[in-house]
Amino acid sequence: MSLPIHIGIVTISDRASQGIYEDQGGPAIRNALEEILSSPWTPIARMIPDDRSTIEATLRDLCDTQNCCLVVTTGGTGPAKRDVTPEATESVCEKILDGFGEQMRAVSLKLVPTAILSRQIAGIRGKSLIVNLPGKPTAIRDCLLAVFPAIPYCLDLLDGPYLTTKDEVVKAFRPKK
Amino acid sequence: MSLPIHIGIVTISDRASQGIYEDQGGPAIRNALEEILSSPWTPIARMIPDDRSTIEATLRDLCDTQNCCLVVTTGGTGPAKRDVTPEATESVCEKILDGFGEQMRAVSLKLVPTAILSRQIAGIRGKSLIVNLPGKPTAIRDCLLAVFPAIPYCLDLLDGPYLTTKDEVVKAFRPKK
């Protein structure tokens, strides 16, 4: 019997969480994941302000209680004062995977030189992978496609569920032992 | 009324600060900034030894008292025992922007394979951006040109002064909201 696939989608934005403007990041992540995944999966969405302890509590809940194998965030990764998503992510993770941030910045850098301002990271908490994505909807899809080929194997290594992808969108890579 | 633009230029070198040899890094930064910027600006130059607490005190003074929106350092980023510029920079910054170091190493790596030995970083202290550049004058210009397109927008996000650049040298990029 296969494990259920729960994926956390966290919009981190003072203004979106106050209803000042509409959340575009969360739906953009959901659309990109629907485009990528062939496994059945259940999204668990949250919308929260740029507050470090709220972000940490939300990530812990999604990983530990909601059993999300993957948690994807949008927003709060820039250099501005209220941007604290990477700090919150790092503090709830046991391991940081620097290659994710490097790869997402490298991909974004081909499009905009301000990609170097993004501090997005990815890390492991228990059996969950947490990945920060940028705030802009167009950049979300680019970054997710860039790192997704490695995500199913990463979850295998964490004894998580077996994810399958639509090969014409993303080819999941699993090295031969 | 626009904010005055003060830019700190810090030469970090035991030998240059003792007068054993002439400072070439500081003037190389100043020349590169004159080539890049079309905004009027005032350089605030310092020359100090490779001493961690002196570097930290100098960076704090330039950011907090001299109101430099940008502080650029040269020297002390290698693997040798006396090289402590990145440690000092990290300890006075609230946020580190990994993309700057990655991008500067990637650019230098096209020229010399020893670029991977450079530990240069960039970070935010309050409303100031601090960027470590290499010690060698030729590498200073290459690295500054590589990251400068993102610097004006970074300062916008920190509520700093509005920097303009000479488009034929560096095209500042400001994403549309």
Added chain:
Amino acid sequence: MSLPIHIGIVTISDRASQGIYEDQGGPAIRNALEEILSSPWTPIARMIPDDRSTIEATLRDLCDTQNCCLVVTTGGTGPAKRDVTPEATESVCEKILDGFGEQMRAVSLKLVPTAILSRQIAGIRGKSLIVNLPGKPTAIRDCLLAVFPAIPYCLDLLDGPYLTTKDEVVKAFRPKK
């Protein structure tokens, strides 16, 4: 009189250290170094489990007591729970050289998208350079060739022995002063 060149080769694997399967990483490192180096050198090999304090003690011994100018590890750099080689390496080093990890991941990424899962780092302990390599024998050679051009100059900066390489395999780069 030139300094003797001792190089530590550390296989980090629960199963190899229990004899469950044969160590392939250690011999792969030794073969790659024999291919690269023209200086005479002495390998000092260790095989240990994925246990953080054992890894730290082994690295300290190789650097401080065995006087290895270079220590190369294989294994334990992934996202799985037992993978703790980067944590152990970081805790015994005074300086981390981010460019090594970036460059090794960039090289591996051309071959496999799962390269972003590797957390391998390099750092300085006293006069020794410690470099984490991947666990897979084929990836070991690729990564070592990618960073080796910078290693002899790095050891020069640490007042270590003068390494020479076979130019047709790896061209050591020493910048002119």
